[in-house]
Amino acid sequence: MKSIIIYESVxxxxxxxxxxxxxHEIGGELINVRNMNTDxxxxxxxxxxxxxxYYxxxxxNIKKFVEKIENADKQKSFLFTTSGRGKKDFTEKFKELLNSKGFDAVSTFSCKGFDTFGPLKIIGGINKGRPNEKDIKNARNFAKYLIQ
Ligand SMILES: Cc1cc2nc3c(=O)[nH]c(=O)nc-3n(C[C@H](O)[C@H](O)[C@H](O)COP(=O)(O)O)c2cc1C
Structure with missing residues (x-):
């Protein structure tokens, strides 16, 4: 199975x-969305x-990229996010967008990420050290499930 991860992380x-x-776990390619072509x-x-x-x-960049896709070939797709809150609720809308583009958007993964946005900087940020080893382990388990 040939796989790729397209990401943005600023x-x-x-x-x-x-x-x-x-x-690494799925043996897939990794590319920043700015270097990827929808074709x-x-x-x-x-x-x-x-x-x-973000907000x-x-x-x-990810949203624009997906919006540009004309018609995916029912490929299996997945998505993951990191955020200050670490919640999955940000992913549902995006999953709908993927499905509307012809993907088979199957599963999602989310975790907390170090966040120094705005006033959080004054207190040295929140979620220091995240994603941590446990988050990485959870992400690997998610990946194993994907390729099962
Ligand atoms: C401009 C900006 C806006 C953000 N808005 C949110 C937000 O609305 N909700 C949230 O939970 N985290 C928010 N965050 C925190 C990031 O989602 C978090 O740090 C994330 O792990 C960043 O991922 P990255 O390092 O891959 O860019 C924001 C961070 C920035 C810089």
Whole structure:
């Protein structure tokens, strides 16, 4: 199975850490969304998207990329996010968008990420050290489940 992870990670590379762990586990390629072309998507059987959460949304580069896709080939797809809150509720809307583009968006993974946005900087940020070893382990388990 040929797979790729397309990600954006602009704050502290939190999402990139998770992306690397998943890509390693599934033996997939890893690419920043800015270097990916939508025409190349049909080479892959499994397509993952990863993003930090900014103002309650996935990064605009990921959203724009997915919006540009004309018609995915019912490929299996998954998505993961890191955020200050670490909640999954940011992922549902994006899952709907993937499905509307012809993907089979199956599963999601989310965890907390180090966050020094705005006033949080004054207190040295929140979620220091996240994603941590446990988060990486959970991401690897998620990846194992994906390729089962
Ligand atoms: C401009 C900005 C806006 C953010 N907005 C949110 C938010 O709405 N909710 C949240 O839980 N975290 C928010 N965060 C925290 C990030 O989602 C978190 O640090 C994430 O792990 C960043 O991922 P990255 O290092 O891969 O960019 C925000 C961070 C930044 C810089």
């Amino acid at each position: 704050h502290h590379n939190n999402t990139e850490k998770i992306a690397k762990a998943i890509a 190349d998507l049909n080479k892959y059987d499994l397509v993952g998207f990863g993003s930090g959460i 309650n949304k996935i990064h605009k």
